[in-house]
Amino acid sequence: MLIRKGSDVRASEITDEKDYMDRRRFLGRVGGIGLAALAGPTLLGASLAGCDASAARADSMSGAGSEAGDAPPDDKLTPYEDVTTYNNFYEFGTDKSDPAANAKSFRTEPWTLEVAGLVAKPAKYHLEDFIRPYALEERIYRHRCVEGWSMVIPWLGFPMASVIKAAEPLSSAKYIQLTTLLDPKQMPGQRRRILDWPYTEALRLDEAMNPLAIFAVGLYGKMLPNQNGAPLRHVIPWKYGFKGAKSIVKITFTERQPATTWNVAAPNEYGFYANVNPEVDHPRWSQAKERRIGEFRRRPTLMFNGYGDQVASLYSGMDLRKNY
Amino acid sequence: MSEAAVRTQRGADAARTPDASTQRHRARTVRPPRWLKPLLFALCLVPAAWVIWALYSDFARVTSYLGANPITEAEHFTGKWTLRFLIVTLATTPLRRLTGWNWLARYRRMFGLFAFFYAALHLSMYVGVDMGFDFGDIGHDIVKHPYITIGMTAFLLLIPLAVTSTNAMVRRLGGARWRSLHRLVYVVAVLGVIHFWWAVKKDITEPLIYALVFGALFGARIIWLAGARRTGRTSS
Helix, strand or coil: CEECCHHHCCHHHCCCCHHHHHHHHHHHHHCHHHHHHHHCCCCCHHHHHHHHHHHCCHHHCCCCCHHHCCCCCCCCCCCHHHHCCCCCCHHHCCCCCHHHHHCCCCCCCCCEEEEEECECCCEEEEHHHHHCCCCCEEEEEEEECCCCEEEEEEEEEEEHHHHHHHHCECCCCCEEEEEECCCCCCCHHHHCCCCCCCCEEEEEHHHHHCCCCEEEEEECCEECCHHHCCCCEEECCCECHHHCCCCEEEEEEECCCCCCHHHHHCCCCCCCCCECCCCCCECCECCCEEEECCCCCCEECCHHHHCHHHHHHHHCCCCCCCCC | CCHHHHHHHHHHHHCCCHHHHHHHHHHHCCCCCCCHHHHHHHHHHHHHHHHHHHHHHHHHCCCCCCCCCHHHHHHHHHHHHHHHHHHHHHHHHHHHHHHCCHHHHHHHHHHHHHHHHHHHHHHHHHHHHHCCCCHHHHHHHHHHCHHHHHHHHHHHHHHHHHHCCCHHHHHHHCHHHHHHHHCHHHHHHHHHHHHHHHHCCCCCHHHHHHHHHHHHHHHHHHHHHHHHHHCCCCCC
């Protein structure tokens, strides 16, 4: 696993992704204020500035991933261009290139986020208020799509656990549901009933509390591009990509397991858990291997996408074939 | 279509009415220019040449002609061109009947062989480029994953059609047997669309369009066949 704060990142490790390196050097010179300025007079400016501040708190992360701090040499960052042009975001169309093309004018400001359900502190937030309390951290995660391809993405975000704690869930709360914006005017994909809109995803509360689970507001040190789920998405690196909801407008705490969009669409193909598992095939294709974007040969897929040390205990005693 | 088969077909058509006969006769005298066939041949090769070059370029020169996932894209590309050439092949006869452009029949065999060529290219992309000749994985795919099973079956069924496409084979089989063998192309088209349909994750718009086009081409034949039955002929 790769949880690294800005200060841990050695330039030599960061591939040839030039933009990113330039940004890093820039950041090194002028500090967080520079990044905030680059981000423009936007709602995230202040929070992005926190990114560097968080570097100082590297040790405050729970021990989960720190020991794995060295990036395996074969987990090179996927180029920014690929991360932002090859997307599954059906709200903007079903082709991989559709989101980048159709999300250009998507408006993420103002953005309201609702925390609801079984919590002591239900509330509606302006996004900037929602994000403000949290220091942004960089998390370099493998991203494995259920379709058999994968990427390595440097996200910018904060742990879901922090948000959950702040909301003070009631003891009856067992699940957390994430809901994507429903707005067919802005999201042309929602004009066709490809999926049951709005998109919803959900996790068991203990899964969401795992330190690896984050809300992301940026990638490659920049604000999250619209096609990647701006302004807020969640990222669960040990699960298939579709478990991450994009453009989230509502976080609901529930007692019962909520319905999740792909599970409703094809229950025999997409389970609630959707943990990356090379031994359990999708009914229509194998999950044993994956193609890392940019690579020629397929590579073996790792159990829990390589994050087993941190998350396997969440599923001890469970039949992962049944709970796919 | 073979010349022999064309002749049989024309004989059957000509027998219908004297009117139609003269019309066909006139149409038959239309000869396309000699350069048309080589031109069509070259055009049919363009998609293959492009995708091979783009795939090479994307990896060797880090271009992005095929997007972020070039191998998958090249597989989809060659698969769709296989279906397109099956459509062109199966559209030749209905178009000929509608327009009276009998000279179209000269190109049907070439189109059919290009369908086979693109199917072979599609399969090569899968076996060689995507799976890296890992026959363990490929075997697993064929056995476990129905869309691969179906696609592989469709390809195998195309082989006898390609092999018997020569004039000599038509003569050896005889027109009637040749034609009944080549009706396998309808089975291949159906399997090809199912293969596409099952490979798609959720949005079935595109395979549906292919299904409708094939449906129309099949429908035209059913209508003509029914018409032929009514007038007491059994030829298809």
